[in-house]
Amino acid sequence: MAFFIQLCFNGIALGCIYALIALGFTIIFKASEVINFAQGEFLLVGAYVVWAGVSEWNLNFFLAFLLGIAVTVITGVLFERLALRQMIGRPAFAVLMVTIGLDILLRTGVIIKWGGSNRTAASPFKLSSGFDTGGVHFGTSEIWTIIVTIVVCALLFVFFRFTKYGLAMRATAIDQEAALAIGINIRVVYALAWGIAGAIATIGGVFLGIQEITFDPTLGQIALLAFPAIILGGLDSVVGAVVGGILIGLTQDITAGYESHFANILGAGFHDIAPYILMIIILFIRPYGLFGTRKVERI
């Protein structure tokens, strides 16, 4: 039983990372109808900048953290302005490919600048600190990940519900033309969306590094597992992103915990594809995800 609870706890902590990544995807999707394939690499860039800040430039953790956020925010805003602007009206596939191009550039950029070897993540916590009760280890890193995720969600909730620009973003997500017509500055909305997504990515990247202790340029690949999160949650649902992320994290860790019993049937490493299988099952029942909305095509 303790084992199961341990798996659940770790799964939720991992799920929080997925939720953060998924939130980034969803915010961008709601604003600009684009899946940002490069979201994982924003995570990567953020994590590396924070690490470099602490290890190479001797900043303290929080300053480095802020620097990381600044870098990814600027990257996101610049990309939206310079590249994505040109792609308005182009088919979705083409836009996806531009973000794939960005993904490739960011990753190889990181490799060129900092090389491919393993790095120890900058962390304000001591390794394996935490507390134990009932046979379950509640790690500090994991606890902080969950706390920070809750804080981020709360901040976003307040932002979208109660601030002028949050409202503007929601309006734009519902109907761009109408939003334009009532005077919302769409450019600012887009920039905000990409900026927020970039910031969340860095937060996710830093805490992922803290949980995993070491990382290398393949860190961004975790975003590939966040895809099932946004799909099963519903591409245009913020709540769905968080729920989806947590579900995926739980699925992965619980499956990993018990899969050795079924290795003969399922094969080794089944937990890596369990999220995708879950996603497919959910899509069978609800083709637009748990919380997604059906899109109406105009003629």
Place this chain on the structure above:
Amino acid sequence: MSDLSIQEQRPDLPTSQPSLLSAQGLTVRFAGITALAEVSFEVQPGELFAVIGPNGAGKTSLFNVLSRVYQPAAGSVTFDGRNLLRLKTFQMARAGIARTFQNLGQFPHTTVLDYLLLGRHTRMRSGILLGGLYLGPTRNEEKKNRAYCMHILELVGLAGYYRYPLGSLPFGLQKRADLARALAMEPKLLLLDEPVAGMGLEESEDIAAIILDIKEQLGITQILVEHDMAMVMGIADRVLVLDFGRVIAQGLPAEVQANPEVIKAYLGESIGEQPSTSASAQVEASREQ
């Protein structure tokens, strides 16, 4: 609602002729709005039937039900003896219904000829395998249908534009190409969605002439949704007037124009004693008040 039956209104039609399309009690609702409420009407074979009404009256919703884009909450439609509501959107063309588009821009890169050939989809047979091999039968099918489409283009005066992408044509020509495409589908019933919307007087007259020719020379039944009162009153055989989703009048153009409910729907209040022959004259009359 006119008290006269179809037979009495149109003594020229054979009395035992079944209607081509018969709608009963159509009701469409979305998101708390009732777009159509208990709409019933009949369309006779070969006639030019117009649906008019102020903005928001439900004309487009009616059209979307008939062209199987919407499913009504209640009601029935019989077309050519069959239950139309059981058809899915793509089955409509084979059943003999062709619809034009109000807003164009669905296929901006498709050439005019390819657009008409697309309309021939249900009249052609080659699938992927036959198409890929492109043997004799497919070759012949392509040749014949291309010639047929070119013929239609010549008749509507667009033959020279056959290689132009639709999006590169001026709006009026795009509408004409769309009409040609609907004709290419060899329909029994043509649904015309605001065929002269956005056009000037001359262009409207050209389209009106084509529509009349379709009726007189091809005998295709047409249902027309339109705002342009002068055009509608000039060419329609019978008119259905909607307002807020309900039928407020149905009958011959002259009757409908004189109907006080109709005047009220368009102009707000009963105005003037003399029924005028056109809506524009009514507007003039109201200005002088």
Place this chain on the structure above:
Amino acid sequence: MSVSDTTTSTLSIAKPPILLRAANRRGLLVLGLILLALFFLFASDQWLSIANYAMIAAIAALGLNVLAGYTGQISLGIAFFMAIGAYTAVWLGGDPTTTFFINARQVPAIGLGLSILIWLPASGIVAAIAGALIGPSALRLKGFYLGIVSLALIFIGRHIFVNAARLTGGPGGRTFPSPVFGSLDLSRQNDIFGIAVTSNQQFFLLLLPILALAAIFVSNVMRSRAGRAFQAVRDNETGAAIMGVNILQAKMGAFILSSFLAGIAGALFASYNEYVRPDYWSLVLSIEFVAAIIVGGIASVWGSILGATFVFALPQIIDQFNWLQQSSTSSGISSGDLNTALYGLLIILFLLFEPGGILGLINRIQLLARPLSNRMSKGGESSGPDSEPGPPFEVESSTLSAGNGTSLLAG
């Protein structure tokens, strides 16, 4: 109005575009064949190898273009269907005497040793069947939902392939059968009519007609009824349905054709490469094909070929000439990484500035090269009307009468 009731003048305009109509097209074809023959005879083995890989990639790129370029379905799953083709090939054609060392035991590999005449078509057919099975569920999803599910296919596929060790050789991979025609084994140099023909040359002769057939087939489909339906589905699904196109059927058809081509390409690749690991069929591979059709030209047969050549041949050509120096410092920037960065950049540049890909670029250059006066008289539109446009605005009431006085209803 009957279909056969037409004037002869319209028939002459209405000929469908054929590959070889104009005389200069025929001349170009002959020139192309001569160039190919010269290449075959005199190119070095390395160049032939590059060309062979490019041709195989072009077949898969054609498949992807059918699904994504012409029918507008977002799919990142092409590597999965290539894998199905490859593993079908090795299941039917693999050497039955091979054994693998799995779980500390020598296990016989799966392989029936059949001829290429069986395994090659089968690879396409089995991949097509896989597409037919997956299609009905997958194709009900729209846009990005479909795209991500196709991504899932790659990962689930990879998991299956790595674990199905008796077929795939497990993570270490296995050898794949070479094409053998009677006594002619294409993986060896052979004497044909007394002339020594290298393995690469033989593959060249095998691959070129296969690619040509695939290209002609796809081109034919796209200029016939099915192709028009595909493109209509891409442009506007509801509009296409109003034309009478059965949307699901059209998508399924495109999916099956696409999977068939991918399967053939996968089998050919595995056979030519002789050895493949399961992690070759990766997301990166799928993305390379997406890049290929974007760079080459979406919804274009020549675009697929050019794009595949660009993405798959160019890195090897760069390696050949050592244009990018190999860096051996500890920073570990390999020419592979720079390659990747380069085509990431190219993808972005092409998408931003030349959406038509290389083909679009060529068209643009051709337009600019035309004499200015020529362009002016045609009203600036390269595809101007071949005959006088009909008088659009002086139409009389009897517009639907044909010019010679007969009406439409005349027999």
